[in-house]
Amino acid sequence: MRADAQRNYDRIVTAAADAIAHDGADASLEDIARRAGVGSATLHRHFPNRAALLEAVFHERIENVCGRARELTAGDDPYAALLAWLRELGAYVTTTRGLAASLLDGPHHSDACTVMLTSAGEELLLRAAAAGKVRADVSMTDLVTLVNAISLATEHSGPGETQRLLALALEGITPPGA
Amino acid sequence: MRADAQRNYDRIVTAAADAIAHDGADASLEDIARRAGVGSATLHRHFPNRAALLEAVFHERIENVCGRARELTAGDDPYAALLAWLRELGAYVTTTRGLAASLLDGPHHSDACTVMLTSAGEELLLRAAAAGKVRADVSMTDLVTLVNAISLATEHSGPGETQRLLALALEGITPPGA
DNA sequence: GCTGAAGTGGGGTGCCCCTCCGTATCGTAG
DNA sequence: CTACGATACGGAGGGGCACCCCACTTCAGC
Numbered sequence: 001m002r003a004d005a006q007r008n009y010d011r012i013v014t015a016a017a018d019a020i021a022h023d024g025a026d027a028s029l030e031d032i033a034r035r036a037g038v039g040s041a042t043l044h045r046h047f048p049n050r051a052a053l054l055e056a057v058f059h060e061r062i063e064n065v066c067g068r069a070r071e072l073t074a075g076d077d078p079y080a081a082l083l084a085w086l087r088e089l090g091a092y093v094t095t096t097r098g099l100a101a102s103l104l105d106g107p108h109h110s111d112a113c114t115v116m117l118t119s120a121g122e123e124l125l126l127r128a129a130a131a132g133k134v135r136a137d138v139s140m141t142d143l144v145t146l147v148n149a150i151s152l153a154t155e156h157s158g159p160g161e162t163q164r165l166l167a168l169a170l171e172g173i174t175p176p177g178a
Numbered sequence: 179m180r181a182d183a184q185r186n187y188d189r190i191v192t193a194a195a196d197a198i199a200h201d202g203a204d205a206s207l208e209d210i211a212r213r214a215g216v217g218s219a220t221l222h223r224h225f226p227n228r229a230a231l232l233e234a235v236f237h238e239r240i241e242n243v244c245g246r247a248r249e250l251t252a253g254d255d256p257y258a259a260l261l262a263w264l265r266e267l268g269a270y271v272t273t274t275r276g277l278a279a280s281l282l283d284g285p286h287h288s289d290a291c292t293v294m295l296t297s298a299g300e301e302l303l304l305r306a307a308a309a310g311k312v313r314a315d316v317s318m319t320d321l322v323t324l325v326n327a328i329s330l331a332t333e334h335s336g337p338g339e340t341q342r343l344l345a346l347a348l349e350g351i352t353p354p355g356a
Numbered sequence: 357g358c359t360g361a362a363g364t365g366g367g368g369t370g371c372c373c374c375t376c377c378g379t380a381t382c383g384t385a386g
Numbered sequence: 387c388t389a390c391g392a393t394a395c396g397g398a399g400g401g402g403c404a405c406c407c408c409a410c411t412t413c414a415g416c
Contacts, residue, residue, distance in 0.1 A: 002413060005363060029404065039365030044405060104331050135353045142343060143351075149331035149343075153282050153323050165320060165327075172350025173321075175313045180382060183394060207373065217396030222374060 009046050011036040016057045025054060025098025025105075054102040055112055061099070062113050065092050066120035078127035079134065083170065085124055086147055087163060089117070093151040094162045100152035104145075117144050187224050189214040194235045203232060203276025203283075232280040233290055239277070240291050243270050244298035256305035257312065261348065263302055264325055265341060267295070271329040272340045278330035282323075295322050 001009075015036035019027040029050065033043040047053040068088055072081040093099045103113055118140045125143065128134045146169055154161040179187075193214035197205040207228065211221040225231040246266055250259040271277045281291055296318045303321065306312045324347055332339040 002362060004412070008364085028402085030402085033365095040404080041365055041406075042363080045363080048405095050404090132353065132355075134351050138346065138351050142346060145331050146328070146343060146347060149327035150324070152330065153327035165324060168316065168320060169324060169347035170351050172352075173312050173316050173348050174350075175310060177310075180393060182381070186395085206371080208371080211396095218373080219375075219396055220394075223394075226374095228373090 005046075008036070008038050008042055012038060012043055012046060012053070013056050016053055020054070020057060020098050021096075025050075025101045027098075029053070051102065051105065051111070054098065058096065058099055058102065058113060061092060061096060062116055065089055066116055069120040069124055073123050073127070078124065078131050082121075082124045082128040082134065085121060086143060086170065087166065089121075089144070090147045090151050090162050090166050091159060093148060094155060094159050097155070100148050100155060103148045104152060114141075114144060183224075186214070186216050186220055190216060190221055190224060190231070191234050194231055198232075198235060198276045199274075201275075203279045205276075207231070229280065229283070229289070232276065236274065236277050236280065236291060239270060239274060240294055243267055244294055247298040247302055251301050251305070256302065256309045260299075260302045260306040260312070263299060264321060264348065265344065267299075267322070268325045268329050268340050268344050269337060271326060272333060272337050275333070278326045278333065281326045282330060292319075292322060 012032065016027070016032045019032045019035060023031075029043060030040050032053075033040045036043070043053075047056065065085075065088065069085050072085050075081045093103070103111065121140045121144065125134065125138070125140045129136060129138070147166060150165045150169060151162055154165060190210065194205070194210045197210045197213060201209075207221055208218050210231075211218045214221070221231075225234065243263075243266065247263050250263050253259045271281070281289065299318045299322065303312065303316070303318045307314060307316070325344060328343045328347060329340055332343060
């Protein structure tokens with residue numbers, strides 16, 4: 001890739017991150033191009049559609065979360081580690097406007113982001129399941145979908161709501177006693 | 179309301195229902211007006227924004243679900259009734275493209291639809307909680323939000339996935355034994 | 357420096373939401 | 387049955403959007 005192309009690519013991603021934080025996932029692409037100081041054609045050449053741009057923007061953030069999964073895997077309480085990671089995932093996704101929407105958008109859930117997340121969390125789930133703390137019919141895809149769904153639904157209700165609903169969904173609605 | 183206004187109103191709602199079933203919640207308003215055989219101005223006079231139109235389209239459907247809640251309240255197993263109703267709600271919402279999105283869209287969850295649903299299900303929840311089958315800190319708003327979130331997330335994965343994930347969220351991820 | 361390839365961005369296209377305003381239609385009062 | 391005021395209509399147009407085309411500029415190796 002030529003030096004100027006790389007420079008424009010980076011500028012666009014930075015501008016997109018700003019715009020998305022400000023306007024959400026449906027920020028205007030032309031506005032992003034304007035902020036980045038490039039023509040709209042340049043943006044569309046680097047990123048053929050909105051999803052590609054969002055993926056680039058969130059890639060770094062998602063990698064952080066995946067790194068946390070690897071860190072947590074080292075601990076000795078697999079179930080607690082899994083819960084902690086899902087909580088962190090929910091917090092990340094909710095505070096990053098538009099991430100949940102972009103992760104669930106479109107008919108194909110095979111986005112690079114979703115794949116990264118599920119494979120990063122797989123080990124955590126396997127350990128928790130091996131310890132008998134998680135039902136065997138639960139997949140990492142299920143859990144990531146659940147976290148994303150709740151994050152999306154509570155985007156306008158604050159992070160506390162996200163955590164509360166997530167905990168509810170993970171524990172179930174029946175009382176601890178029965 | 180004048181007779182022709184009523185006629186156009188009905189035509190628009192019918193056309194909108196068709197268009198939404200075909201294209202999802204972000205169907206073109208101009209296209210809807212065209213299908214209904216009215217000018218776009220007429221559509222915008224009857225429905226000042228997209229949310230208002232969606233509300234009108236889904237109102238009847240939501241009323242059916244609310245009616246089912248009242249029917250189920252009559253049964254003698256409150257917990258089973260609650261679960262059944264949430265399942266039905268999920269099925270309705272998923273099969274009606276765009277309903278979940280419209281229910282969760284916008285910063286205000288005080289849409290008429292959401293209010294109708296929560297108040298309709300309140301009685302079911304109260305009975306199930308009184309029977310000790312549901313945690314006391316769970317509100318009907320939580321449950322409706324959860325169902326909508328899962329429906330939205332699984333819109334592209336088929337109704338089976340919705341039911342599976344919903345069951346998972348209601349039961350929790352821990353195995354029945356421990 | 358020269359040159360071909362790679363990259364750029366202004367302008368154009370078509371669609372969108374929404375509004376204005378002259379016109380047609382409705383319901384009623386006479 | 388007619389005339390009239392209120393109501394509703396829709397074509398036209400403004401502003402914005404995503405996306406594409408192509409004449410032009412910039413880069414990097416010779």
